[in-house]
Amino acid sequence: MTAPSSIDPTQFLHEQLSQASPDLLRQMLTTFIDTLMSAEADAVCGAEYGERSEARTNTRNGYRHRDFDTRAGTLDVAIPKLRGGSYFPDWLLERRRRAERALTTVVATCYLLGVSTRRMEKLVESLGITRLSKSQVSVMAAELDSHVAEFRARPLDQGPYTFVAADALVLKVREGGRVVNVHALLATGVNGDGHREILGLQVTSAEDGAGWLGFFRDLSARGLSGVRLVTSDAHNGLVAAIGATLPGAAWQRCRTHYAANLMAATPKASWPWVRALLHSVYDQPDAASVHAQFDRVLDAVVDKLPKVAEHLDAARADVLAFTGFPREIWRQIWSNNPSERLNREIRRRTDVVGIFPDRDALIRLVGAVLAEQHDEWAEGRRYLGLEVLARARISAVPDSSSPAEEVAAIPALSA
Numbered sequence: 001m002t003a004p005s006s007i008d009p010t011q012f013l014h015e016q017l018s019q020a021s022p023d024l025l026r027q028m029l030t031t032f033i034d035t036l037m038s039a040e041a042d043a044v045c046g047a048e049y050g051e052r053s054e055a056r057t058n059t060r061n062g063y064r065h066r067d068f069d070t071r072a073g074t075l076d077v078a079i080p081k082l083r084g085g086s087y088f089p090d091w092l093l094e095r096r097r098r099a100e101r102a103l104t105t106v107v108a109t110c111y112l113l114g115v116s117t118r119r120m121e122k123l124v125e126s127l128g129i130t131r132l133s134k135s136q137v138s139v140m141a142a143e144l145d146s147h148v149a150e151f152r153a154r155p156l157d158q159g160p161y162t163f164v165a166a167d168a169l170v171l172k173v174r175e176g177g178r179v180v181n182v183h184a185l186l187a188t189g190v191n192g193d194g195h196r197e198i199l200g201l202q203v204t205s206a207e208d209g210a211g212w213l214g215f216f217r218d219l220s221a222r223g224l225s226g227v228r229l230v231t232s233d234a235h236n237g238l239v240a241a242i243g244a245t246l247p248g249a250a251w252q253r254c255r256t257h258y259a260a261n262l263m264a265a266t267p268k269a270s271w272p273w274v275r276a277l278l279h280s281v282y283d284q285p286d287a288a289s290v291h292a293q294f295d296r297v298l299d300a301v302v303d304k305l306p307k308v309a310e311h312l313d314a315a316r317a318d319v320l321a322f323t324g325f326p327r328e329i330w331r332q333i334w335s336n337n338p339s340e341r342l343n344r345e346i347r348r349r350t351d352v353v354g355i356f357p358d359r360d361a362l363i364r365l366v367g368a369v370l371a372e373q374h375d376e377w378a379e380g381r382r383y384l385g386l387e388v389l390a391r392a393r394i395s396a397v398p399d400s401s402s403p404a405e406e407v408a409a410i411p412a413l414s415a
Contacts (some may be wrong), residue, residue, distance in 0.1 A: 041080035041087050041176050059083045148367035152201055160226020161189035165339045168207045170183045172355045179355055183207040184366055185215045192388055194382035198374040201367055203359050211238030216245035233257035253318035256340050265311045281312045287323035
């Protein structure tokens, strides 16, 4: 009588596999796959390998080797060959396609996170996957192209887009054997439901009036409407394009950009003091107090810093356009600098890549980052309440007696 075993075979096998090295796992998986293919080839031949049988209809004729990428690494599998006809393991190749799609997703995600192609090649090698070149990585990352193209061309049908912000980022691309600067034109907006949206992305050779005009025309053709206020820097081509494509919309000069412009005109030792004065203007409780505080700031600097006073006075209408709208939106839109935070997030991803191989690669990465941010905004809390938005839509643009009267006088740009 055989003594009962005190070892649980299932538990023993589980423990051995959990402690196994990647090499052992790959060897076991290779053996398992080869055994299944051999059994299937025997079934096709009508008899087992080496067996003499009247039922045999074919014979084996060696093997052809193929690399198979798995989570355990790259396996060298031996596919049986037949003397007559062919044997093709559809179940294995289907699984290979699934593995390749999974690997493509991983590589595309790494690219989205800003991992360079050189680092990505080392990453997949550390996972035991061999023969993955930089060109193959770029090809796999192109899986994002269709998603980004659909996102960039989607209809803007969630309006009215009461508030819009526009900006541009300078990035480096290889073109014609040279490294050149290109401009990624971006626009965000607040839709009719109070959520923020990424409205558009285009890449141009120069940040000029023609580029901005084409950009805003594309937004309008896709459905951008109901815009009451656009915030941006004071680039002449951008401001002119806004006036040409969004008639009736006021223009607000970006606080962050204007602060940088004012700092350039201010002595370094005086900048902390001037900056505090400028911020005090934005912190007032109502429009009348904003304009009154602006007057006090001008009085404070006109004698000591006449160039700063002149700079402030010339930009008055540009930087105070927000006073024509409900106070509830002031701090939410202008104090949080949402466009600057979005730009920093894009920079965090693109700085890892450095120089893009072409414009398509740039659009792929920046577009994927924007699509990701767009989804987060759509699933998050409302950026502005519906009641505040309704009030903003019926708010009157500052009248001619207001110091901000020049806001509506945005120069037009001919088609």
